[in-house]
Amino acid sequence: MLRISSLSVYYGAVRALSNISIHIKKGEFVCLIGSNGAGKTSLLNGLMGIVPADAGEVVFDNNDISGLPTKKKVKLGLCLVPEGRRVFPDMDVYENLEMGAYLQSLKTKKRQLEFVFDLFPVLEERSKQLAGMLSGGEQQMLAIGRALMSNPKLLLMDEPSMGLAPIIVKDVYSKLTQLKERGLTIFLVEQNASIALKYADRGYVLENGKIVLQGNTSQLIDDNEIKRAYLGKEYKEKWER
Amino acid sequence: MKKINYLFLFTILLILVLTKLLIKNEYYLSIVIFGLFNAINASCFNILLGYTGIISLGQGAFYGIGAYCAVITAASYGISPSIAILMASFFSGILAFVVGYPTLRLHGHYLAMATLGFGMIIYVFMNEMAFLTGGPSGFLDINKFTLLGMSIYGESEFYIFVASMFFVFVVMFELFDKSFLAYKLKFIKESEFASKSFGINIFRTKLLTFSLVAAITAFNGGVYAYYAGFISPVSFNFHYSIQLLTMAIVGGVGSVSGGIVGAAILTALPEFMTAIEDYEMVLYGLFLAVTIIFLPEGLSGLFKKIVGKNASN
Structure with a gap:
């Protein structure tokens, strides 16, 4: 569905990303x-065109969308x-x-609104409240809902766990799993x-602007390097010893 | 999207008609006319600050550019005033585009400083280019205002013209307020990054808004020049830009009625307090501070709250 080949930003x-290649199949959670x-x-912003991306090709649904x-x-x-x-x-x-649906037809807007309210009932309850008054978790739900209003085929998310309590993070991820389903x-x-x-199907590991590892998440979790660098497993074991 | 507030438009129309019927004194009528000019300018300022989040302290300069360009082109080429005003408005729009291109990348205080600087430069130009503008002593050679062959002269006739112009602008502002464009500007004000990620071209939208608002302000300035019959740089200095800022904030930013209410109060008030004229700037500062602290939505916001409470009770 999405194929990024040798994208640089x-x-x-200053080069933030060099020669990134990623592919995502339909229905996957990557x-x-x-x-x-x-x-x-930078990768997501480059992908969306919010920051200019040079050199490389992005193909989405058989359309070349680079640039x-x-x-x-x-x-x-x-x-x-x-x-x-x-x-x-x-x-x-x-x-x-x-706002999320501003490019869509009235029909799509209505349909997506129902979809979003069905997925996040809390948004329907609070639909007349100011967004700034919502809790962090509710704001994250709203941000996801707003993106869903544009009827996307591929949802890109930047750090959904940022600044949220662990239990809320779980909540957000279970909603994402529902969306995937x-x-x-x-x-x-x-x-x-x-x-x-834990939740995704497949993963990539980015280090200093380069993809250093990729594979199914079940494999990645068992990878020693990942354990050491991202999950802090080995340190913990050392600590226990 | 919200619905157009016909009651508001009708109230404005009613007030305009009643003013014409009730006020016979030419001096009072002239104050009302000045108030209408201020109201258009303050509403324009409101579109920049209240909707888009652009703080421009150069609006006085655009007003002046409109006034000077209109009378200078009309006087030197013998064009009819209405066409000269349109040309001045167009020119001011272009100039705003040129000025906005580098400066609208700035935010907050930096943008305020840049536009303030622009206002100062224009003020110096008006003063120093005496061969064109007449310098500090002002521009005197202003023809009578004619529209489609009809000559408009005197307070009463001008009131009809300015009031109808004002009403047209108010209808335009109200249509704008309820249109998607107003929402788009508010998205930009609320979160530039989120707007960007949904594909709104922030810079282009800001630049077009800034230019359009400058064009309207200049149009207004052109009409003002013909009404006043005499213009001098003092009317378009930094002081005036601050007055507009105060009007917009006291009235309430981000609503159509805000600029109008603010302009009405701040045009009328100095007339009753001529004794403390020297402290006018201090008074403005006080108004600004009090409004920002106690009435963040301005007087029109307060009014809406009271009406809303009564309705819900």
């Missing part, structure tokens, strides 16, 4: 893990849930959701490797 002369500054956010403006990508069915949620704080929940393809980048690897 530059900030002026995660990309990496530490601070590895280039996770297209963000708006066209959203129309084709790519949608990003930005890092730190970024809801519109002084607008109510309903207006936030409405309903046929949505999900690609998320995450610093919290343990939870991402």
Whole structure:
């Protein structure tokens, strides 16, 4: 469904990402893990066209979308849930959701609104409340709902666990699993490797702007290098000894 | 999307008609006319600050550019005033585009400083280019205002013209407020990054809004020049931009009624307090501080709250 080949992102002369190649099949839940500054956010922003990406090809649903403006990508069915949620704080929940569907027809909007309220009943209860008054977890739900309003085929998520209590993070991930079961393809980048690897089907590991490892999450969890660098397993064992 | 507030439009129309019927004194009528000019400018400022989050302290300069360009082109090429005003408005829009292109990448205080600087530069130009503008002593050579062959002269006739212009603008602002464009601007104000990720071209939208608002302000300025019959740089200095800021904030940012209410109060108030004229700026500062602390939604927000409470009781 999505194939990224040798994508690079530059900030002026600084290269944030080099030669990234990723492929995602329809219906898959893929995660990309990496530490601070590895280039996770740059990858998503480059993919959406929020920051310019050079050299490389991005094919989505058999369309070459490299270099297209963000708006066209959203129309084709790519949608990003930005890092730190970024809801519109002084607008109510309903207006936030409405914004997500601004490129869609009235019919799609109604259908997606029902879908979102069905998935996140809490948003329906609070539809007249200001988004800024919601809790962090509810804001994350709203951000996901807002993205779903654009009727995406592929949902991109940037650090859904950021700044949330562990129990809420679990909640968010179980919602993502529900979405996957309903046929949505999900690609998320995450610093919290343990939870991402637990829920996703397949994973990539990004380090210093390069993909260093990839495979099924079940394999990745058992990988010694991952255990050491992201899950802190070995240190814990040493500590216990 | 919300519905158009016909009651609001009707109230405005009623007030405009009643003013014409009740106020016979030319001096009071002239204050009302000044108030209408201020209201349009403050509403324009409100679109920038309240909707888009652009803080521009150069609105006074655009107002002045409109006024000067209109009268200078009309005087030197003998064009009819209405066409000269349109040309001035167009020119001001282009200038705003050129100025906005580098400056609208800035945010908050930096943008305020940049637009303030622009306002200052224009003010210096108006003062120093005496061969064009008449310098500090002002521009005197203003023809009578004619529209479609009809000459408009005197307070009463001008009131009808300015009031109808004002009403057209209010209808436009109300249509804008309920349109998707207003939402788009508010998305940008609330979160630029989220708007970007949904494919809104932030820079282009801001630039177009800024240019359009400058064009309207300049149009207004052109009409003002013909009404006043005499313009000098003092009317378009930094002080005036701050007045507009105060009007928008006291009235309430982010709503159509905000700029109008603010302009009405802050145009009328100094007339009753001529004794403390020297402290006008201090008074504005006080108003600003009090409104921001106690009435973050301005007077129109307060009014809406009271009406809303009564309705729910």
